[in-house]
Amino acid sequence: MDVVLWGVLPYLAVVILVTGTIWRYRYDRFGWTTRSSQLYESRLLRIGSPLFHFGILIVIIGHIGGLVVPKSWTEALGVNEDLYHFNALFFGTIAGIATLAGLAILIYRRRTTGPVFMATTTNDKAMYVLLVGALVLGLWTTLVAVGAGHDAHDYRETVSPWFRSLFVLQPDVDAMAAAPIQFHLHVLVALLLFTVWPFTRLVHAFTAPLHYLFRPYIVYRSRDLPAGTGARAPRPGWSPVGTRDRTK
Amino acid sequence: MRVMAQMGMVMNLDKCIGCHTCSVTCKQAWTNRAGTEYVWFNNVETRPGLGYPRRHEDQEKWRGGWTVDGRGRLRLRAGGRLKKLLTIFSSPVQPEIKDYYEPWTYDYATLVDAPLGDDFPVARPKSLITGEDTKVTWSANWDDNLGGGPEHAPFDPIVERLRAESNEKIKFEFEQTFMFYLPRICEHCLNPSCMASCPSGAIYKRSEDGIVLVDQDRCRGWRQCITGCPYKKIYFNHKSGKAEKCTFCYPRIEVGLPTVCSETCVGRLRYLGLFLYDADAVTAAASVPEQELYEAQMDLLLDPNDPEVLREARAQGIPEDWLDAAQRSPVYALAKKYRVALPLHPEYRTMPMVWYVPPLSPVVDLLTEQGHDAESTATLFGAIEALRIPIEYLAELFTAGDTEVVDGVLRKLAAMRAYLRDITLGRDPDDSIPASVGMSGEELYEMYRLMAIAKYEERYVIPKAHVEQAHDLEEMGCSLDYDEGPGMYDSGPLGEASGRPAPVAVETFHALRQRQTSDEATTEESLRGRVNLLNWDGNGRPDGLFPKRRS
Numbered sequence: 001m002d003v004v005l006w007g008v009l010p011y012l013a014v015v016i017l018v019t020g021t022i023w024r025y026r027y028d029r030f031g032w033t034t035r036s037s038q039l040y041e042s043r044l045l046r047i048g049s050p051l052f053h054f055g056i057l058i059v060i061i062g063h064i065g066g067l068v069v070p071k072s073w074t075e076a077l078g079v080n081e082d083l084y085h086f087n088a089l090f091f092g093t094i095a096g097i098a099t100l101a102g103l104a105i106l107i108y109r110r111r112t113t114g115p116v117f118m119a120t121t122t123n124d125k126a127m128y129v130l131l132v133g134a135l136v137l138g139l140w141t142t143l144v145a146v147g148a149g150h151d152a153h154d155y156r157e158t159v160s161p162w163f164r165s166l167f168v169l170q171p172d173v174d175a176m177a178a179a180p181i182q183f184h185l186h187v188l189v190a191l192l193l194f195t196v197w198p199f200t201r202l203v204h205a206f207t208a209p210l211h212y213l214f215r216p217y218i219v220y221r222s223r224d225l226p227a228g229t230g231a232r233a234p235r236p237g238w239s240p241v242g243t244r245d246r247t248k
Numbered sequence: 249m250r251v252m253a254q255m256g257m258v259m260n261l262d263k264c265i266g267c268h269t270c271s272v273t274c275k276q277a278w279t280n281r282a283g284t285e286y287v288w289f290n291n292v293e294t295r296p297g298l299g300y301p302r303r304h305e306d307q308e309k310w311r312g313g314w315t316v317d318g319r320g321r322l323r324l325r326a327g328g329r330l331k332k333l334l335t336i337f338s339s340p341v342q343p344e345i346k347d348y349y350e351p352w353t354y355d356y357a358t359l360v361d362a363p364l365g366d367d368f369p370v371a372r373p374k375s376l377i378t379g380e381d382t383k384v385t386w387s388a389n390w391d392d393n394l395g396g397g398p399e400h401a402p403f404d405p406i407v408e409r410l411r412a413e414s415n416e417k418i419k420f421e422f423e424q425t426f427m428f429y430l431p432r433i434c435e436h437c438l439n440p441s442c443m444a445s446c447p448s449g450a451i452y453k454r455s456e457d458g459i460v461l462v463d464q465d466r467c468r469g470w471r472q473c474i475t476g477c478p479y480k481k482i483y484f485n486h487k488s489g490k491a492e493k494c495t496f497c498y499p500r501i502e503v504g505l506p507t508v509c510s511e512t513c514v515g516r517l518r519y520l521g522l523f524l525y526d527a528d529a530v531t532a533a534a535s536v537p538e539q540e541l542y543e544a545q546m547d548l549l550l551d552p553n554d555p556e557v558l559r560e561a562r563a564q565g566i567p568e569d570w571l572d573a574a575q576r577s578p579v580y581a582l583a584k585k586y587r588v589a590l591p592l593h594p595e596y597r598t599m600p601m602v603w604y605v606p607p608l609s610p611v612v613d614l615l616t617e618q619g620h621d622a623e624s625t626a627t628l629f630g631a632i633e634a635l636r637i638p639i640e641y642l643a644e645l646f647t648a649g650d651t652e653v654v655d656g657v658l659r660k661l662a663a664m665r666a667y668l669r670d671i672t673l674g675r676d677p678d679d680s681i682p683a684s685v686g687m688s689g690e691e692l693y694e695m696y697r698l699m700a701i702a703k704y705e706e707r708y709v710i711p712k713a714h715v716e717q718a719h720d721l722e723e724m725g726c727s728l729d730y731d732e733g734p735g736m737y738d739s740g741p742l743g744e745a746s747g748r749p750a751p752v753a754v755e756t757f758h759a760l761r762q763r764q765t766s767d768e769a770t771t772e773e774s775l776r777g778r779v780n781l782l783n784w785d786g787n788g789r790p791d792g793l794f795p796k797r798r799s
């Protein structure tokens with residue numbers, strides 16, 4: 001059982017996440033959008049959306065810090081257990097609560113603003129259930145840890161090694177199995193969320209437009225772009241006439 | 249110098265009768281789809297008036313276009329790249345549907361189904377956004393013909409500015425006011441701020457003809473372009489979650505046909521043709537002080553008869569037939585040769601490429617009303633001088649407030665009237681008239697020919713796109729060429745409007761053939777359950793035209 005949950009499931013999720021994203025990018029670029037609802041309602045969105053997004057970005061950075069950086073490294077830097085824990089819990093709780101509050105505002109807005117509710121698909125609803133689930137469970141692990149004070153379970157000795165071991169294809173199933181139930185649930189829901197990710201509106205996060213900082217303001221594009229640089233490759237049956245060395 | 253070609257349009261406002269045919273035919277062609285109910289790529293505004301979306305010219309509020317900073321560098325008014333990314337999660341200044349208007353249809357079924365009674369049945373308005381009953385309180389041209397004048401028109405941002413600047417009050421009482429119509433489409437700017445605002449880089453300018461398009465496959469719905477465009481000519485398709493805009497009817501332009509709005513204009517007031525411009529000089533031209541913008545924009549337009557320009561253009565690979573078209577271009581003639589067409593709001597610094605011949609009619613109307621001879625230069629010139637308010641208003645629209653330029657244009661139009669009257673009546677033409685506006689008699693006559701009686705081929709000089717590129721043109725994955733293949737817009741498993749787009753050419757072909765050859769009425773299926781008076785072909789009574797009968 002443990003092997004299935006912590007040895008097989010994570011790889012399954014990653015495979016679906018990656019192939020799903022590639023498939024979606026190739027098949028459905030037109031559907032790849034934030035599906036912004038600001039046209040319908042702006043007031044609540046302007047509070048909820050930044051709160052949620054900045055929150056979740058900090059949460060993501062925190063996860064990377066906690067899961068990827070081994071304990072020995074931070075200790076070598078002179079960050080002791082207490083300091084680390086205090087920071088993690090303090091910022092984790094704040095970011096988690098901000099994210100949840102933002103999401104609560106967004107969901108309230110979705111439910112109560114007529115046009116926004118009309119534009120909410122079943123897909124959205126399922127995504128929200130998983131997103132809220134992962135967030136609430138994650139916050140629960142944090143709050144349990146806050147409550148337990150010094151006796152808190154140190155996930156950096158169970159979850160983190162397991163997480164890193166996944167990347168070297170030697171999943172440390174026992175380490176993860178030793179973590180308490182709230183971590184198990186949180187990870188399972190998160191894995192589920194990653195599995196459906198490519199098929200929801202969440203794909204927008206993968207195309208975060210950071211290249212905007214570097215591209216020129218004015219974009220010229222020719223009508224006769226060589227194949228491949230256009231958004232779409234030429235259709236079958238439209239290949240240009242000529243020998244290979246003469247056509248582009 | 250990097251010579252590029254640009255399709256441009258000129259509209260002669262004196263001829264616009266405000267019939268909205270252009271708007272309706274454009275809507276039929278391009279935005280007759282779920283998600284774009286409120287979208288008018290072409291709209292006709294009565295000025296003075298609020299416009300569509302309401303008060304879109306108030307850039308203090310909407311923050312569209314460019315400004316120059318203290319060091320004279322061009323900046324997006326809504327903020328730089330970093331600021332845009334930091335505020336991307338909710339756009340600070342995006343118009344909401346209420347700033348446009350809430351689109352609606354009517355519950356026509358009650359007219360037919362209502363039980364016999366004493367009361368006349370009423371078709372209630374239904375919102376196309378919520379599907380609920382609604383109250384119609386605004387539309388894309390609610391203040392048409394100054395409707396509700398004293399109530400709305402004073403809130404025209406230009407009227408407000410004039411009042412603040414000159415303390416003059418534009419009167420909206422019926423006998424004392426003036427008005428004219430202003431058809432607006434995307435300006436296909438040389439320095440588009442919509443494009444500069446797009447984080448994804450999905451908006452692009454075609455290097456062959458300068459048409460500005462949104463790549464629907466690259467747009468991710470960050471909706472920054474809507475804020476970026478000062479003319480508010482980028483719209484958000486609330487079904488597909490992507491930005492859409494006027495396409496300059498590129499599939500028609502490519503085969504040498506005029507845009508739908510031009511083709512269907514009853515006043516024949518639109519001209520289409522090529523400009524040659526220097527792409528390397530655009531940013532510098534857009535950065536000059538406000539009062540010099542008009543001249544800077546004129547300097548960008550290159551003389552298509554200048555041998556050096558031609559040499560440079562050939563070096564850039566612009567084909568011969570395009571250069572020939574540029575030489576015959578009616579828009580170049582009106583904008584630069586005769587200098588009677590002006591850009592709309594040059595102060596937005598986007599270098600717009602849809603130009604307007606300002607209307608002389610407010611002046612003429614007033615003179616005629618007062619019993620003067622509205623065709624003599626003396627009275628016309630005098631009136632142009634005396635009628636400060638309309639002139640200042642036009643200057644705010646077309647020259648960033650510089651009345652001298654508008655004055656000059658109106659004088660040319662007045663001179664043309666007077667000069668041609670003599671010719672028409674068989675009198676000796678008075679050569680002092682063209683001289684008074686710095687033109688020769690022949691020039692003025694040529695201008696008259698172009699403005700008054702030019703035929704189809706002279707008004708629309710559109711070189712065809714080159715067939716060598718035909719297969720790329722067919723489907724280059726740009727713009728709006730996706731709409732409604734069968735099943736589009738249904739809520740697919742990946743959200744609304746997911747799946748492969750049907751190419752526009754194929755889609756149009758099938759739709760047209762189906763319409764022209766089918767013996768049956770449109771069905772609910774073919775209309776995807778949404779029938780309104782725009783997508784119904786008038787044939788039969790498809791399901792969905794009326795709501796289901798209550799049994």
Ligand code: HEM
Nearest residue numbers: 034035036037038049053056106110205208336337338470
């Ligand atoms: C850094 C990259 C990201 C950017 C630039 C971004 C941007 C956006 C934008 C522009 C919207 C549309 C808001 C609107 O106008 O309606 C949106 C919506 C949304 N985003 Fe993101 N996002 C990012 C990352 C994420 C991540 C990592 C998640 C979740 C884990 C997420 C979850 C959501 C959700 C749930 C919505 C829908 C909000 C609603 O309308 O109810 N986003 N995002």
Ligand code: SF4
Nearest residue numbers: 434435437440442477
């Ligand atoms: S007018 Fe057209 S090209 Fe210019 S900024 Fe607006 S949408 Fe872009």
Ligand code: SF4
Nearest residue numbers: 274494496497507509
């Ligand atoms: S050029 Fe075409 S798309 Fe643009 S406003 Fe005119 S008819 Fe509409």
